Amino acid sequence: MISSGLVQLQNEYNLTPHNGGLYGFIQGFPVLMCGDKRNQYLWINVGVGHADEINVLKLLSHPLATYRIKDYTQHYDMLIIHFHDKSAGLTFIHNYIQTEMPALYEGGFLGGQTVCNNCGEAIGDEPSAFLVVGTQPEMVHERCVDDITAMVEKVNAQATVKLNERSSKWAPLGAVLFALLGVIPCVALYAFDIHLPFLAALIPLGANYGHQKFGGKPGKVRYALMIVLSLLLVPIAHYAGTIAGMVGSTYSINSGLTASDLPNIIAQANMLERAFLRMGVITDDFIFGLCVVYFFTLLALILTIRKTIRTSRIDIYKVERIDVHH
Ligand SMILES: [Zn+2]
Secondary structure, three states: OOOHHHHHHHHHHOOEEEOOEEEEEEOOEEEEEEEOOOEEEEEEEOOOOHHHHOOHHHHOOOOHHHHOEEEEEEEOOEEEEEEEOOOOHHHHHHHHHHHHHHHHHHOOOOOOOOEOOOOOOEOOOOOEEEEEEOOEEEEEEHHHHHHHHHHHHHHHHHHHHHHOOOOOOOHHHHHHHHHHHHHHHHHHHHHOOOOOHHHHHHHHHHHHHHHHHOOOOOOHHHHHHHHHHHHHHHHHHHHHHHHHHHHHHHOOHHHOOOHHHHHHHHHHHHHHHHHHHHOOOOOHHHHHHHHHHHHHHHHHHHHHHHHHHHHHOOOOOOEEEEOOOO
16 A cells, blocks of 8 residues: 555656555666655665765765654665654655755765666666565666576575574473573562562563573464463462562561571461461452563563564565566
8 A cells, every 4th residue: 555645756756656665766766665654664776886885874964853764774785764754754755855865876876777786887778677676676787687586586595494494492491491580580579579560571581582592493382482481480470479578578678687597587488478378368469469460471472472573584585577667
């Protein structure tokens, strides 16, 4: 879907819609324009060769904020610009194109309309093709198309190998160990009467970290371990922490405990635990506390799993040839 705002730019620059984006040339550079109501992106293929030695930020004549640019990143030969605006974004994109794109040429970047994005040689009168590689716009010689295709196939083959790698058989052990480590700070701080329910998030985070450290690959097994370990260990941590808190408040932290007090503390803990159980076991406060702790754990679970899925996704790129206006 191309937002109604971008349609205006599509007409102005004679861009070609393809896979939800707009492709074509702006000031001689192959571009992709895409976005939604809140964010607009402009990808500019700034050319091969020494492109990554030029500091794109130094070429700007106005600060990024002038154009409501949230992010200005150069990734190899691709300059990716993220405009942040709800409605007036088009004016800012327009101003950026008019004011700053000529400076890209002057700064030493070569537009794809004149220079091949693959070999860096002049396009001249040679047959050429506009390619969409993954999502990137590329203008190349007809004779360079095979080069690009071969390179993309190589990248895809490497990605497929990575996808099929197996987890180490020790990975679940790592998840358990680090989830258990995550319990310690929760319990320890309860003893000092410090209640930071979000610390329980260390349990799923620990499981995730431990699984990875012990050679585990992201996937269903890891997520299942994170969920099961959280379900099991969070109540245990809350329970142990509550008991620790009762002991802690009895023996004030500042009273200078020595090793000889240890048996006393343990006896006290046993007594308190029994009292605690007799009091109708799990009090309303306890349940409420547990719900709060579970809430933070769930939040950490969702965020971590979402992030892992996003970062571990393996893209298989396609090379497509499209017709654009010159
Ligand atoms: Zn070429």
